[in-house]
Amino acid sequence: QADVQESGGGSVQPGGSLRLSCRLSGFSFDDFDVGWYRQTGGHECEPVSVLSTTGTSYFEDAMRGRETISLDKPNRILYLQMNKLKPEDTGVYYCAADRSLHSWCDPDKYTYWGQGTQVTVSS
DSSP states (O other): OOEEEEEOOEEEOTTOOEEEEEEEESSOTTTOEEEEEEEETTSOOEEEEEEOTTSOEEOOTTTTTSEEEEEETTTTEEEEEEOSOOGGGOEEEEEEEESSOOSSOOTTTSSEEOOOEEEEEOO
C-alpha cells in the first residue's frame, strides 16, 4: 500500500535538535519529489525542505539553514534533521511526495501527504 508515515516528533528545549523520519512506500524516487512541510501557530502552512528527483533541495527559507533533508533510498526513509530549534518552530510537520512538489502546501493535490507529527519547542 502506497503511503507516507512520519515519526520522531516530540518536545525539546530551545536550542535543541530533533530528527524527523518519514517512511515512504509505493512510488519510485526517480519519479517523485519528497519533502517536508509544516504548520506553525499563526502562520500559513509552508515548506521546510523539498528534495527533487535529481537530489537537489529546494524551498528551505523557513528554517534558514538549521535544517538538513536526507533520503535513505534503500530503506525508503526521508529524514529531516533540525538543529538550534526555536519556539517559533513549534507546529505540525508533514511529509509529502508528488511528481512535483511546490512552495505551498496542497494536501488535496499532492499524491501523498502524511498525518503529521507534532514538534514542540519550549523551555
